[in-house]
Amino acid sequence: xxxxxxxxxxxxxxxxxxxxxxxxxxxxxxxxxxxxxxxxxxxxxxxxxxxxxxxxxxxxxxxxxxxxxxxxxxxxxxxxxxxxxxxxxxxxxxxxxxxxxxxxxxxxxxxxxxxxxxxxxxxxxxxxxxxxxxxxxxxxxxxxxxxxxxxxxxxxxxxxxxxxxxxxxxxxxxxxxxxxxxxxxxxxxxxxxxxxxxxxxxxxxxxxxxxxxxxxxxxxxxxxxxxxxxxxxxxxxxxxxxxxxxxxxxxxxxxxxxxxxxxxxxxxxxxxxxxxxxxxxxxxxxxxxxxxxxxxxxx
Numbered sequence: 001x002x003x004x005x006x007x008x009x010x011x012x013x014x015x016x017x018x019x020x021x022x023x024x025x026x027x028x029x030x031x032x033x034x035x036x037x038x039x040x041x042x043x044x045x046x047x048x049x050x051x052x053x054x055x056x057x058x059x060x061x062x063x064x065x066x067x068x069x070x071x072x073x074x075x076x077x078x079x080x081x082x083x084x085x086x087x088x089x090x091x092x093x094x095x096x097x098x099x100x101x102x103x104x105x106x107x108x109x110x111x112x113x114x115x116x117x118x119x120x121x122x123x124x125x126x127x128x129x130x131x132x133x134x135x136x137x138x139x140x141x142x143x144x145x146x147x148x149x150x151x152x153x154x155x156x157x158x159x160x161x162x163x164x165x166x167x168x169x170x171x172x173x174x175x176x177x178x179x180x181x182x183x184x185x186x187x188x189x190x191x192x193x194x195x196x197x198x199x200x201x202x203x204x205x206x207x208x209x210x211x212x213x214x215x216x217x218x219x220x221x222x223x224x225x226x227x228x229x230x231x232x233x234x235x236x237x238x239x240x241x242x243x244x245x246x247x248x249x250x251x252x253x254x255x256x257x258x259x260x261x262x263x264x265x266x267x268x269x270x271x272x273x274x275x276x277x278x279x280x281x282x283x284x285x286x287x288x289x290x291x292x293x294x295x296x297x298x299x
Contacts, residue, residue, distance in 0.1 A: 006072030013070045022063055023120055029056045030114045033107070053110060060091045060113065083119040090116060126231065134227035141220055145212065149178045152208050159204065163197045164190075181205065182212050 012018050032052050035041050042049065064087060071077045078084050090112045093099065099106055118124045153174035160168040167177040167190055181187040191205045 006070060009066045010070035010072075013067050018066075019120060022059075023117065025056055025059050026114060026117045026120070029053070029110070032056070033110055033114065036107075056113070057091070057094055060087075060116075064088060064091055083125060087116055087119055126235075127228070130224065130228040130231050133231055134223050137223045137227075138220060141216065141223065145182075145216055148208075148212055148216070149175050149182070152178055152204075152212075155204065159198060159201070160194045164193045167193065178208065178212075181208060184209070184213055 032049050035045075036049050067084070068075045068078045079088070090109065093109050093112075094106075099109065118128060150171075153171050156168050156174045156178065157171055160174075166173070168174045177190055181190060187205065187209065191201060194201050
């Protein structure tokens with residue numbers, strides 16, 4: 001495969017117009033899938049919708065081919081990215097034997113094409129990776145939440161069983177009621193049912209809402225934010241390593257980088273020498289300048 005053809009494909013794949021076009025096709029595919037759920041539309045225009053789905057599939061095949069060709073003589077590098085593998089599998093699955101004969105399986109595969117919009121937007125990929133990265137600590141938070149609901153459920157069953165057996169008749173009903181309270185949906189109505197017989201019941205409900213709905217949810221948000229920050233730092237470190245690797249592969253990258261750093265050190269030393277010859281300057285600026293020299297040297 002010629003280098004000029006690979007360069008052209010790379011330019012097309014990285015262009016904004018191409019990205020917008022693919023997003024538009026994915027959205028149009030989602031609209032067609034939605035129209036296919038209406039029986040009257042499927043009856044009158046089912047053939048047209050099927051043709052549109054085939055056209056979308058053809059466009060996606062061409063898209064994958066362009067992205068693979070963009071890697072030139074190393075097309076296997078396309079599969080180093082997990083999202084590229086996902087796109088390839090989703091598009092290629094439509095050509096597997098027996099898929100088109102199974103309507104349900106075919107619709108599931110077409111639905112997965114819509115999910116490809118995540119792979120098109122880098123920010124969506126970043127958020128999804130951050131969510132996956134935060135699953136282990138969020139799992140611990142889920143265990144803590146279940147424990148809290150269990151404890152409050154037992155207390156609620158002891159307090160409100162006779163007053164409101166529909167919501168507090170047993171532990172399962174009590175925990176289900178507390179889950180509804182956790183969503184902050186209709187919890188004042190649940191409290192009003194027992195407040196007449198238990199005037200201090202507001203302490204029970206308010207404390208639960210403060211702990212479960214506010215404290216735990218904010219902790220989950222903090223975990224997500226921390227995971228995103230860690231992921232961003234990891235990606236930046238990976239990008240720096242990739243730049244260094246590409247510089248070494250291109251040849252002369254290390255010597256060029258060393259020469260640039262030496263030039264920066266010389267420039268900083270010249271500035272420091274000029275400052276030393278200036279009369280009436282305080283010592284602090286000189287020390288600060290020397291500190292900057294050391295920082296540049298280390299950088």
